[in-house]
Amino acid sequence: MSRTPDLIDEAHSQSQTKDRILDAAEHLFSQHGFVATSLRQITTEARVNLAAVNYHFQSKESLILAVLMRKIAPINRHRLELLDQLESGGQPLVLEEVLHAFFAPLFDARRAGVSISNFPKLLGRAYTEPGDWMQRVFPEAFAQIAARFSAAMRSALGGVDMTELMWGMHFAIGSMAHFTAAGSLLTFISGGKADPEDFDGALDRLVRYTASGLRALTMKKEVAR
Amino acid sequence: MSRTPDLIDEAHSQSQTKDRILDAAEHLFSQHGFVATSLRQITTEARVNLAAVNYHFQSKESLILAVLMRKIAPINRHRLELLDQLESGGQPLVLEEVLHAFFAPLFDARRAGVSISNFPKLLGRAYTEPGDWMQRVFPEAFAQIAARFSAAMRSALGGVDMTELMWGMHFAIGSMAHFTAAGSLLTFISGGKADPEDFDGALDRLVRYTASGLRALTMKKEVAR
DNA sequence: GTCTATACGATGATAGAC
DNA sequence: GTCTATCATCGTATAGAC
Numbered sequence: 001m002s003r004t005p006d007l008i009d010e011a012h013s014q015s016q017t018k019d020r021i022l023d024a025a026e027h028l029f030s031q032h033g034f035v036a037t038s039l040r041q042i043t044t045e046a047r048v049n050l051a052a053v054n055y056h057f058q059s060k061e062s063l064i065l066a067v068l069m070r071k072i073a074p075i076n077r078h079r080l081e082l083l084d085q086l087e088s089g090g091q092p093l094v095l096e097e098v099l100h101a102f103f104a105p106l107f108d109a110r111r112a113g114v115s116i117s118n119f120p121k122l123l124g125r126a127y128t129e130p131g132d133w134m135q136r137v138f139p140e141a142f143a144q145i146a147a148r149f150s151a152a153m154r155s156a157l158g159g160v161d162m163t164e165l166m167w168g169m170h171f172a173i174g175s176m177a178h179f180t181a182a183g184s185l186l187t188f189i190s191g192g193k194a195d196p197e198d199f200d201g202a203l204d205r206l207v208r209y210t211a212s213g214l215r216a217l218t219m220k221k222e223v224a225r
Numbered sequence: 226m227s228r229t230p231d232l233i234d235e236a237h238s239q240s241q242t243k244d245r246i247l248d249a250a251e252h253l254f255s256q257h258g259f260v261a262t263s264l265r266q267i268t269t270e271a272r273v274n275l276a277a278v279n280y281h282f283q284s285k286e287s288l289i290l291a292v293l294m295r296k297i298a299p300i301n302r303h304r305l306e307l308l309d310q311l312e313s314g315g316q317p318l319v320l321e322e323v324l325h326a327f328f329a330p331l332f333d334a335r336r337a338g339v340s341i342s343n344f345p346k347l348l349g350r351a352y353t354e355p356g357d358w359m360q361r362v363f364p365e366a367f368a369q370i371a372a373r374f375s376a377a378m379r380s381a382l383g384g385v386d387m388t389e390l391m392w393g394m395h396f397a398i399g400s401m402a403h404f405t406a407a408g409s410l411l412t413f414i415s416g417g418k419a420d421p422e423d424f425d426g427a428l429d430r431l432v433r434y435t436a437s438g439l440r441a442l443t444m445k446k447e448v449a450r
Numbered sequence: 451g452t453c454t455a456t457a458c459g460a461t462g463a464t465a466g467a468c
Numbered sequence: 469g470t471c472t473a474t475c476a477t478c479g480t481a482t483a484g485a486c
Contacts, residue, residue, distance in 0.1 A: 035260060193391065213437050
């Protein structure tokens with residue numbers, strides 16, 4: 001009741017307990033993964049009671065989701081900002097630029113390491129670890145992203161068939177997610193020659209690779225020949 | 226005790242218990258995922274004692290690994306067979322054919338649904354769920370595959386830089402894995418227009434997309450301009 | 451060697467007092 | 469809103485029967 005009032009009201013001033021849980025969870029998840037981190041570890045680090053987790057979030061799975069969404073939201077916001085910039089230019093969209101707007105914010109986030117946590121591996125773990133919630137909830141989070149960017153890509157490609165473009169977007173998301181989640185595999189198959197920590201190089205390659213793949217997939221064959 | 230003797234000795238006649246555990250685990254994992262499936266569920270379905278799991282496999286994680294490897298091994302064998310066929314032809318390798326040899330066995334396996342289990346989702350779950358073992362053990366399972374196929378791709382592309390090719394292979398594996406693991410996302414972003422169960426169409430698109438991406442990534446720019 | 455019975459500590463979740 | 473107490477269930481370990 002008579003809590004010390006916050007000196008500065010945060011944009012979304014939550015109960016401090018809720019935020020402390022989120023911070024601790026993000027930190028521990030990024031270090032040990034979702035499965036290996038217990039709620040008791042989280043509540044201990046957050047100096048909060050165990051039951052507080054199930055009060056503020058209903059379950060561990062929902063906690064995971066909340067942690068992820070807190071990280072994904074600004075990335076998606078950044079994506080839309082970059083796309084807005086491109087579209088407000090008045091010039092025809094270039095596929096490579098649209099792809100850059102889509103990929104770059106994720107790389108920026110990985111580069112950052114800022115704020116509370118070292119969440120580079122977090123999004124990767126999200127893709128690597130749990131099961132169903134990803135197929136259940138990611139759609140909601142990415143609906144606007146998918147709609148805006150697929151329209152932009154279609155425009156850049158010159159009005160191609162939407163279904164084919166969606167196949168391509170799916171492949172592209174896979175390349176991006178796999179790079180984020182399993183960069184160590186790249187180190188392995190390349191015998192250490194390719195460095196997954198080279199974000200600039202990775203972004204450039206991903207844009208070129210994806211642009212070419214999308215063009216091949218959406219190209220009308222009868223015209224090409 | 227007085228069991229009916231097997232009419233035909235299987236190639237690797239294991240202790241019946243071990244195989245029953247593997248079968249039950251594969252079945253339950255593919256339905257409910259690794260985390261949600263308990264060892265007690267598995268041993269109940271296999272009509273085997275709980276401790277038998279820790280006797281034959283040391284831990285749940287090792288069990289998961291054994292289940293996966295039993296499915297991956299024949300796929301990789303098939304990949305190498307197809308590549309052998311291509312290379313024994315005496316003709317120059319075509320990138321699309323090499324990629325087909327790499328992708329097709331996975332799609333065949335997904336198409337099959339045969340034998341005991343419905344393991345279409347299993348490989349997908351492997352990619353989606355647990356944490357570190359994938360980066361630890363997949364390399365071992367895929368070392369030969371990566372070496373053989375990267376050499377073949379390099380030959381088909383005309384002696385390009387290996388590092389760039391490895392980046393491309395990594396992106397390609399991501400597209401493949403993401404399609405296998407998260408086909409439902411494709412249904413979502415396409416508004417139901419693209420059908421992830423259309424394996425023939427998926428394989429064809431994946432080959433075309435990947436071939437174009439690889440060519441763009443490994444193309445020498447000074448020559449191209 | 452194979453397998454079973456049984457027990458242990460830790461986990462995620464819940465109910466009810468404050 | 470927060471805490472204590474308690475629950476069923478989990479993965480794992482051990483002792484001993486066949």
